[in-house]
Amino acid sequence: MSDIQPEKKIYSLDFNYLYGKPTCTARFKQHCEDFRVEEHLDFELTGEGEHVCLWVKKIGENTDYLARQLAKFAGIAAKNVSYAGLKDRHAETYQWFSLYIPGKITPDFSTFESEGVTILKVIRHNKKLRTGCLDGNKFAIVLREVSDKNALQIALDKAQNGVPNYFGNQRFGFDGHNVNAALQLFNGRKIKDRFKRGMYLSAARSYLFNRVISQRISDNLQSSPLLGDCVQFVANRSFFPLPDLSEQTLQRLTAGEVCLTAPLWGAGELTSIDDAKQYELDCLAEFEDLQAGLAKEGLKQERRPLLLIPEQFSYQWLDDSSVKVEFYLPSGCYATSVIRELIEISG
Template sequence: MNQVSNDQEHPAAENNKPVFSLDFNYLYGEPQSRGVFKQSCADFNVQEHLGFELSGEGEHVCLWVQKVGENTQYLARQLAKFAGIPARNVSYAGLKDRQGDTKQWFSLHIPGKITPDFSLFESEGVTILKVVRHNKKIKTGALAGNYFSIVLREISDREALEKAIYQVEKGVPNYFGEQRFGFDGHNISAALTMFQGRKIKDRFKRGMYLSAARSYLFNQVISARIKDDLYKQPLLGDCVQFVGNRSFFPLTELNDSSMQRLLEREICLTAPLWGAGELTSESDARAYETDLLSPYQELQAGLAKNGLKQERRPLLLIPEQFSSSWLDDSVVKIDFYLPSGCYATSVIRELINTK
């Protein structure tokens, strides 16, 4: 099997502060074209797709909301205040970027027949488009995916970008976006400090730090497999997932049948989302993952101790319904759909260089 190279970066300490590199490998090499991403909120459009119909009745008032330049959590608190209910009674399927024009669902637990008149709700950049009753709370993660329409400006090399667009349609690394890790990897450092005994009372921050640590380990595996040319080539014991659902199993042998199933996207390679218990990969793949992540044993132990379980996530992400159109010689619009939990920034980083 291919071993992890000895130059794998370990968390270094400078003034007793750990440093976690966010310099993950590109699948197609660093983009040759420069460009501007999110020049304005209008350039980043996101529309949430729940994947199920609301019942029209029940104890939960669901709001289809368009927000421009507004924070999801702040808006949730404003809606709770307007409805006269505790903030904990307002939920949403996922956080959406503040710097964008986004449409998403909020659910407010308001038992009884009286629905507040949300046409009177006022908040800059916020429009309530629809009000529907439902019999269940919209929980975090309870969505099928998101539609994206993104405008990239000041493209320096149209030919290079068109080549990158052709490549990206075939798939990109399924990285968690850098926004999950905070500025300069702060959220990972905070997770490590928490694992070392610091008390974090804020449940949201605690969850954010746990997610950052887990996501960082996952990204490290993808980045290494790209470097070692193993992003398509399976190792013996690799854990593969059915593309149509989240069931997974280890490849106990590498044969023509398993390779054909991978090529036809019936199954896909995965990387670990760390937690308690044994890795679900086996043989060479387990040795590869264990060796690669050995520098991060404190993060692994902290995630396990905090109740997370071993799970898997696909290595590659293939944007659905992908299309592009040039608005002029230096401005292009990209449209695509991503499943829940996947990041548009993981697509954009393979297209343009924003550094």
């Protein structure tokens, strides 16, 4: 296959806002402690087994780097350390790591030293922690130097009712670099690094998802179903296409029993049908190269909720220009999707 790569495309990251572009500015992540995130696993640890699980508080530290430090301290290979999710470096995070230490005495982690890192709990478990094995994350975010308290107050009251469930722009890289890298991969570029390969595939898939949501907001269809829209049962996350737009269907949407979704692209037919299927195909018509590449790489058609409703949402004004916002999000959802609806970030 030819090594000549296509000219880089411009992938706009200017996705539509649900409530209009914020008029208020504020400082976001001015200090690590201004962005606090706490993992919640979707299962209970057993207390016994071949894996040592560590509940760790870290401030200003990279997740993967810390995993390597823990491996070195325990005298095991880095590949035998896993974690449920990557967390921001510029943050105060509380997260789980697991170390595969079969048939050995648990190391004394009270002697582990690393700047900004505190091991809060040590417990055995019978399985390794795998990426994504979270129920969700609890966030506590402080916004400082708020330019317009009244404007932010209005935005806060709106955001707790739902925001676009966008993948964060950090996933796409500067100027959409990671999406371009995926396109190069689809056109024959060899990428041996599995992490980078996965990152590029995820960026392309996430970009298509965001584009559908952005278009639906532009057409004022973020809450209004189309015939054939694929909806998700909130309780068990199963999917089905809407065969009609009956009053009963609309009531289930309004009550929150089911929610509208957008496609995570892959091989096979879209699970939406009729008008909704055609709408999604039209939204993504200019990105057939990304669609074809994702399908060829073996990803499957999946769905993801179109809107994100923050749970346990609350806020407290610390003074006239600083506010602390707290909420809980399901695994795989981004706090920045909430913050972008509140403020124009000034730093």
